[in-house]
Every structure is written in structure tokens, then in C-alpha cells.
């Protein structure tokens with residue numbers, strides 16, 4: 422079974438991006454994978470809700486890809502959530518349009534993995550910090566997937582970037598080509 426994958430990409434300074442650029446390059450041009458650059462499409466933040474909802478309906482997997490900014494996402498992805506995930510459409514008694522679709526968060530973080538744990542510098546894991554997204558997916562009857570996380574971007578060399586890109590491509594292909602719907606393992 423093949424699923425169509427929509428990558429909602431949010432990076433406000435893509436010109437300066439190294440890691441997200443490597444990830445995007447790794448999944449660009451794949452059949453049934455749509456890359457949707459939110460900052461490029463909506464430089465003025467005027468998100469077209471109808472268009473975004475139509476895109477969601479055309480895909481079975483939604484990937485939110487972004488750098489971790491202040492333990493969360495860049496602003497446009499929050500704006501996208503606020504406008505696109507409408508009551509009565511995505512959630513609420515009659516809001517079932519996203520039911521059963523998969524949601525994957527793909528995050529790059531400057532901090533090392535050892536900084537993201539209870540006894541570490543940041544106290545919480547990235548997965549814990551992403552709980553609002555998981556709760557949103559849950560509210561919208563979507564199936565949350567174990568997040569794809571690249572740590573230590575500030576010290577990542579070309580080899581680390583290439584390894585992350587290869588792992589991301591494999592993860593996206595597995596989602597596209599039908600890994601179990603309820604799988605949470607990476």
C-alpha cells in the first residue's frame with residue numbers, strides 16, 4: 422500500500438540552513454512525496470486555508486519538518502495550525518477530515534541528545550517538548566508517529582548531515598510504502 426506524503430516545511434532562513442536543507446534534498450523528487458515550503462509559499466503569513474485543507478485531503482501522511490525554535494516550531498507552523506485545523510473540519514463533533522492520517526514531526530535541534538533528558542541541560546526530551554503537537558494530532562484523530570529528530574546540528578559535520586539525510590529518506594519511504602499504521606518505532 423502506497424501513501425501520499427505531504428511535508429509541511431517551516432524554516433524562516435532556508436538560505437542559511439544546512440541540516441534541514443540536507444533533509445529536504447534527500448526527499449525531494451520522490452514519487453508521492455510533496456514538499457510544501459510554508460515560508461516560501463506564504464512570505465506574508467497569509468495562509469490559504471482552503472488550499473491547505475485540500476492538500477491535506479490529498480495525502481495520507483503529514484510530516485511537519487522544522488528546526489526546533491525555542492523548544493517548539495517556527496511561527497508559521499503555529500499559524501498554519503491555528504488557521505487550517507478548523508473546528509468542525511479537523512476536530513469537534515463533526516470534524517473528522519483527518520481521521521486515520523499519520524502525523525510525523527521531523528525536528529532538527531542544536532542541542533545534543535544528552536542535553537535533552539531529565540538530568541540534562543534542557544530537562545525534557547524533544548518528544549516531551551513536542552507533546553502539544555501530539556495532542557493536536559490526537560484531537561484531530563490522526564495517528565502520531567515517533568518523531569524523527571536530528572540532534573547537535575551545530576557540531577554536525579558533512580558525514581553526520583549525510584547520515585541524517587539517509588535516515589530521513591528511509592523513514593519517509595517506509596511511511597510512503599506502508600509501514601504499519603500504528604507503528605511508533607523509528
Ligand SMILES: Cc1cc2nc3c(=O)[nH]c(=O)nc-3n(C[C@H](O)[C@H](O)[C@H](O)COP(=O)(O)O)c2cc1C
Nearest residue numbers: 438439440441488489490491492529530531532574
Ligand atoms: C530562534 C532560534 C531558536 C532556537 N531554539 C532552539 C532550541 O530551543 N533548542 C535547540 O536545541 N536549538 C535551538 N535552535 C537551534 C536550531 O534548532 C538549529 O540551528 C537548527 O536546527 C539547525 O538546522 P538548519 O541547519 O537547518 O538551520 C534555535 C535557533 C534559532 C535561530
